[in-house]
Amino acid sequence: MLTILGERQRYCxxxxxxxxxxxxxxxxxxxxxxxxxxxxxxxxxxxxxxxxPKAAIMIYLPGGPSHMDMYDLKPDAPAEFRxxxxxxxxxxxxxxxxxxxxxxxxxWDKLSVVRSVVAVDEHSDxxxxxxxxxxxxxxxxxxxxxxVISKLRxxxxxxxxxxxxxxxxxxxxxxxxLGVAHRPFTPDGxxxxxxxxxxxxxADKMEDRKHLLGQFDTLRRDIDATGTMKxxxxxxxxxxxxxxxxxxxxxxxxxxxxxxxRDRYKGITQFLTARRLIEAGVGCVTLSIGGWDTxxxxxxxxxxxxxxxxxxxxxxxxxLHDRGLQDDVVTVVWGEFGRTPKINNSxxxxxxxxxxxxxxxxxxxxxxxxxxxxxxxxxxxxxxxRPYKVPHILSTVYRALGIDPALTFPNGSGxxxxxxxxxxxxxxxx
Numbered sequence: 372m373l374t375i376l377g378e379r380q381r382y383c384x385x386x387x388x389x390x391x392x393x394x395x396x397x398x399x400x401x402x403x404x405x406x407x408x409x410x411x412x413x414x415x416x417x418x419x420x421x422x423x424p425k426a427a428i429m430i431y432l433p434g435g436p437s438h439m440d441m442y443d444l445k446p447d448a449p450a451e452f453r454x455x456x457x458x459x460x461x462x463x464x465x466x467x468x469x470x471x472x473x474x475x476x477x478x479w480d481k482l483s484v485v486r487s488v489v490a491v492d493e494h495s496d497x498x499x500x501x502x503x504x505x506x507x508x509x510x511x512x513x514x515x516x517x518x519v520i521s522k523l524r525x526x527x528x529x530x531x532x533x534x535x536x537x538x539x540x541x542x543x544x545x546x547x548x549l550g551v552a553h554r555p556f557t558p559d560g561x562x563x564x565x566x567x568x569x570x571x572x573x574a575d576k577m578e579d580r581k582h583l584l585g586q587f588d589t590l591r592r593d594i595d596a597t598g599t600m601k602x603x604x605x606x607x608x609x610x611x612x613x614x615x616x617x618x619x620x621x622x623x624x625x626x627x628x629x630x631x632x633r634d635r636y637k638g639i640t641q642f643l644t645a646r647r648l649i650e651a652g653v654g655c656v657t658l659s660i661g662g663w664d665t666x667x668x669x670x671x672x673x674x675x676x677x678x679x680x681x682x683x684x685x686x687x688x689x690x691l692h693d694r695g696l697q698d699d700v701v702t703v704v705w706g707e708f709g710r711t712p713k714i715n716n717s718x719x720x721x722x723x724x725x726x727x728x729x730x731x732x733x734x735x736x737x738x739x740x741x742x743x744x745x746x747x748x749x750x751x752x753x754x755x756x757r758p759y760k761v762p763h764i765l766s767t768v769y770r771a772l773g774i775d776p777a778l779t780f781p782n783g784s785g786x787x788x789x790x791x792x793x794x795x796x797x798x799x800x801x
Contacts, residue, residue: 382434382494382664383724425699425736425772426649427516428687429657431496431538432680432706434664435729437722439712439751440673441469442484442730442743452712452750454720455670463741471677474685480741481688481697485731485797487745487754490708490761492726494664496543499705500657502762502791505542512547512782516765517655519790521546521553523774524654531619532556533654537641544657548782555657558623622651635686642683646690649700663706668719680704688734701736701771703764705729712751727753731764736771738800762793767800 439445444458444467458467461479468476468484475482491498495505500515507513514522517534524533536544536555546553625633625640628647636643645656660683661676684704691700709729710722728747734740745757766776769790776794779787 383666425701426653427520427655427736427768427772428645428649428700428702429500429516429655430684430702430704431499431543431657431659432661432663432704433496433659434494434662434706435708435710435724436663436706437665437669437673438486438709438725438728438730438747439722440669441472441677442732443486443747443751444469445712445749445751448712448750451714454714456673466741466743469677471674472681474681478685478689481692482684482732482734483738483740483742483744483800485733485744485757485759485764485800486728486747487757488705488729488731488759488761488764489754490726490729492708492724495707496541498543498761499707499765500543501547502765502793508542508545508547511788512545513788514547514549514553514780514790515544515555516768517544517555517657518546518549518553519769519774519778520654520772521555522549522780531622531648531652535619535648535653535656537644537656537658548788549780555655556619558619618651619648619653622647622653632690636683639679639683639686642687646687649691649696650694665710665721666715666723667717667721669710669714669721671719684732684734691735697735698737699735701738701768702732702734703768704732705764709751733764733768733800736768738767738771742799744797744799757799759795759797760793762791763795763797766791766794767796770796770801 439452440454440456444456445453446458447453457470459470459473459476460467461476463479466479468479491504493504493506497503497505497508500517501508501513503511503513515534517536521533532555534544534553534555536557537559538544539557539559540554544555621627623644625643625647628643632643633640639660641658641660645658648656660680662672663676665672684702688697688702691697691702706729708724708726711725712722714720715723728751745759746755747753748755769776774790776789776791778790780790782788
């Protein structure tokens with residue numbers, strides 16, 4: 372295997388976190404073949420339920436977005452708390468959001484926000500993707516929600532990867548004790564080449580390549596006197612078939628979209644890609660947008676980023692409604708924590724880390740939309756009522772997907788582990 376390092380992402384702690392992907396030899400989808408083999412490997416009795424045909428889009432805002440300037444403005448708070456932005460009314464009476472979210476405001480009946488989410492002070496997507504902080508996951512290896520969906524969809528015969536990450540790999544996308552078969556496919560750069568014939572490659576040449584690979588397999592079988600290699604050709608064949616059929620490749624090719632639609636998503640194409648992948652049958656897609664670690668120049672940064680986020684969310688959710696998918700796809704938008712209600716003295720005014728309270732946007736999945744759940748204190752410092760933890764949001768999402776969060780999987784030592792330890796749900800959403 373060859374590891375390709377991806378884009379660096381620097382946070383305020385000075386640590387560079389790289390995304391990465393892995394590709395197989397020959398550049399012809401061997402990663403897919405290995406994944407198919409791993410999925411089919413015996414792993415004890417298979418009595419797990421299969422998921423309903425629902426899907427999730429997990430939108431991650433890396434760095435920790437400011438709840439005070441997005442979904443939980445405090446216009447009556449002192450100036451050093453309320454900041455520079457003004458609230459605007461939505462199309463749901465009594466709910467206001469940032470003036471930089473006009474598109475969402477016009478469609479709030481299709482959205483909901485939880486304003487009283489308690490997080491952890493940790494620059495990682497581990498908590499919001501798995502329900503467990505990174506400091507725990509590095510030891511216990513709890514799976515991400517996408518990996519759980521992948522596990523429950525194995526054996527369904529769908530020739531698309533059940534879990535795709537448009538933002539590379541991170542600890543939050545790892546499968547933990549579910550095993551590498553349930554890592555997300557990362558269709559960036561060389562990973563994308565695994566889904567297409569190489570330049571100038573014809574179907575006949577692909578067959579030649581397949582035959583060459585078969586010769587290597589023959590050699591490996593000769594070496595392996597136990598005969599365990601005999602069952603592997605079918606997996607390699609299926610991987611080639613997945614590449615040749617091109618379902619995912621076509622979904623990733625935005626040239627297949629109407630030019631007017633591409634224009635709507637200009638600059639935020641990852642939202643369009645996510646929608647197309649969900650339509651192609653992917654069970655979970657995760658993406659990210661922007662950098663939200665705004666210790667300085669908070670308002671300058673948000674004036675640039677919030678309109679892009681607004682356009683991405685509004686277009687995605689409206690498209691899902693237009694296609695009748697509003698009850699079949701649940702979308703979550705959040706970062707790892709909120710930001711300090713009181714503005715600091717840095718140049719341009721910034722907000723620092725604040726885990727006692729943050730906001731989470733949720734849409735679809737058959738959940739109750741058009742509301743703001745919970746509230747924070749007058750200065751946005753802590754939950755005033757209806758405090759919910761990150762696992763409560765994930766538990767609600769699991770239930771919307773038809774997955775019982777009390778489901779258990781064996782870890783590496785065979786001990787049954789719950790998907791989530793804290794399994795209460797956000798009652799107002801169900």
